[in-house]
Amino acid sequence: MLDSNWFSEPHAPAGSAISFRIKQKLHSEKSEFQQIDIYETHDWGNLMVIDDCVMLTTRDNFLYHEMMSHPALFVHARAKRVIVIGGGDCGTLKEVLKHEEVEEAIQVEIDERVTRLSEQYFPELCTSNSDPRAKLLFIDGIKFMAEAEPESIDVIIVDSTDPIGPAEGLFNEAFYQTCVRALKPGGILVQQSESPLVHMYILAPMRASMKDAGFAAVRTLLFPQPAYPTGWWSCTMARKGDDLLSFRERDASNKPFRTRYYNTDIHRAAMALPEFVREAFGE
Numbered sequence: 517m518l519d520s521n522w523f524s525e526p527h528a529p530a531g532s533a534i535s536f537r538i539k540q541k542l543h544s545e546k547s548e549f550q551q552i553d554i555y556e557t558h559d560w561g562n563l564m565v566i567d568d569c570v571m572l573t574t575r576d577n578f579l580y581h582e583m584m585s586h587p588a589l590f591v592h593a594r595a596k597r598v599i600v601i602g603g604g605d606c607g608t609l610k611e612v613l614k615h616e617e618v619e620e621a622i623q624v625e626i627d628e629r630v631t632r633l634s635e636q637y638f639p640e641l642c643t644s645n646s647d648p649r650a651k652l653l654f655i656d657g658i659k660f661m662a663e664a665e666p667e668s669i670d671v672i673i674v675d676s677t678d679p680i681g682p683a684e685g686l687f688n689e690a691f692y693q694t695c696v697r698a699l700k701p702g703g704i705l706v707q708q709s710e711s712p713l714v715h716m717y718i719l720a721p722m723r724a725s726m727k728d729a730g731f732a733a734v735r736t737l738l739f740p741q742p743a744y745p746t747g748w749w750s751c752t753m754a755r756k757g758d759d760l761l762s763f764r765e766r767d768a769s770n771k772p773f774r775t776r777y778y779n780t781d782i783h784r785a786a787m788a789l790p791e792f793v794r795e796a797f798g799e
Contacts, residue, residue, distance in 0.1 A: 523555055523563065525570050527745040530714040534570065534745065536560055542637060547629040554637050560743065562637050564605065566630070569678065572605055573743045574638065580708075581607035581641075582778040583739045584751050587786065588671055588706045589615050591753070591763045595670035595704075596620070601657035601686065603675035604630030607641040612673070613649060614773040621650050628654040658685045664698035672699065674707040679718060687722050692729035692754070702757045705731065709752040711745055712738060716796050719750065723797065726754040735760040736793070737786035739777070761787065 518524060524535040536557045543554040555563040561574020572580070585608050589595050596619045598612050604625040612621045625631055631652065635642045644650055653660070661672070672695050679687040686707075695705045705726070709719050719736065726734050731754035741749035753760050768780045789799070 523557075523565065525565070525568060525745075527714070530711075530745050532745070534743065536563055536570075536573070536743075538563070543633060545629065547627050549627045552627075552629060552633060554633060563743075564633070564638070570743050572607070572638070574640075576742050577605070577607055577638075577641070578776045579739055579741055580749065581611050582775050583737060583786065584608050584673055584675055584706055584708060585611035586768070586775065586778045587737055587751075587763070587783055588673070588704045588753055589618075590765075590768045590783065591755075591760060592671055592704055593702065593764075597669050598622070598671045598673065599624060599660075599664075599669050601661070601672065601674045601676065602626075603673070604628075605634040605638055605641050606631060606645055607638075608673055608675045609650060610641055610644040613644040613647050614771075616772070619649060621647075622653060623650070624653045624655060624657040624660045626654065626656050658691060658694075661691065661694040661698060664694065666697050667700045667703075669698045670700055670703050672703070672705045674705070676708060678710070687718070687725070689725040689729045692726050692731065695754075696730040696756060699756045702755070704756075704760075705754045707752050707754070709736060709750045711748050712736070712750050712790075712793050712796075713746045713748055715745075716793075719752070720796050723752060726752070731755060732758045733760045735787060736789065736797075738789070738793075739782075739786055 522535045524533050526533040539556045550567050553565040557563050563573050564571040594617050598621045600623040609623045676686045733755040736752045738750050
């Protein structure tokens with residue numbers, strides 16, 4: 517039995533829980549949108565929890581942030597304008613801005629408190645916030661996309677929480693239709709898409725909604741994420757075009773910036789799907 521020196525997140529669909537040994541609670545507040553707690557852990561650095569669900573740790577966030585950004589940006593021929601919906605911890609924004617071809621990256625986060633607390637407790641993720649190419653908007657991402665100019669965006673990255681609360685409207689066909697309209701030809705949408713092992717009831721309908729919205733190509737990429745339920749996570753790319761398999765391998769191999777997880781071999785491997793996932797997708 518774990519005592520009060522541990523933070524635990526039970527996950528009923530998986531019949532399991534994940535726990536972190538904590539030193540102290542650093543911060544706790546109820547924002548306009550959600551409950552936000554920050555802990556200092558013994559082994560995982562700082563830990564952010566929103567509505568009792570783990571969002572990120574210092575130790576393993578690079579896995580998620582790199583896979584949410586680099587595969588799509590190396591698939592795209594030259595992404596000049598990138599929109600990050602959510603992503604309040606700014607880690608995805610930081611990875612996007614490592615790409616020299618990006619001329620503008622707009623982060624649209626509904627809850628400003630997530631970003632301000634990240635600046636305080638995860639400052640290493642916020643080092644690009646002052647980049648002249650970066651713009652932080654604290655508004656509703658669904659409304660932002662509904663009002664976006666047609667064919668004005670190269671890549672949209674939906675770095676959201678689970679599809680409940682403020683993020684619920686980011687996982688349906690109506691939202692994806694606004695993305696199709698706003699993307700330029702060949703543009704790419706990236707959506708965090710939960711664990712393939714226990715969230716297929718979210719992942720499979722989400723992919724179907726992307727196709728119904730008008731995306732011609734859809735691919736789900738798998739990667740490890742120890743701090744999330746089952747330790748296994750995914751993101752799904754959808755393209756306003758018919759190819760997601762090819763990518764700029766030479767540029768990815770010779771990237772002028774450091775990554776800790778992503779490389780060309782990881783990119784190719786992440787495209788491979790286990791049999792049970794292929795069956796669930798009808799492939």
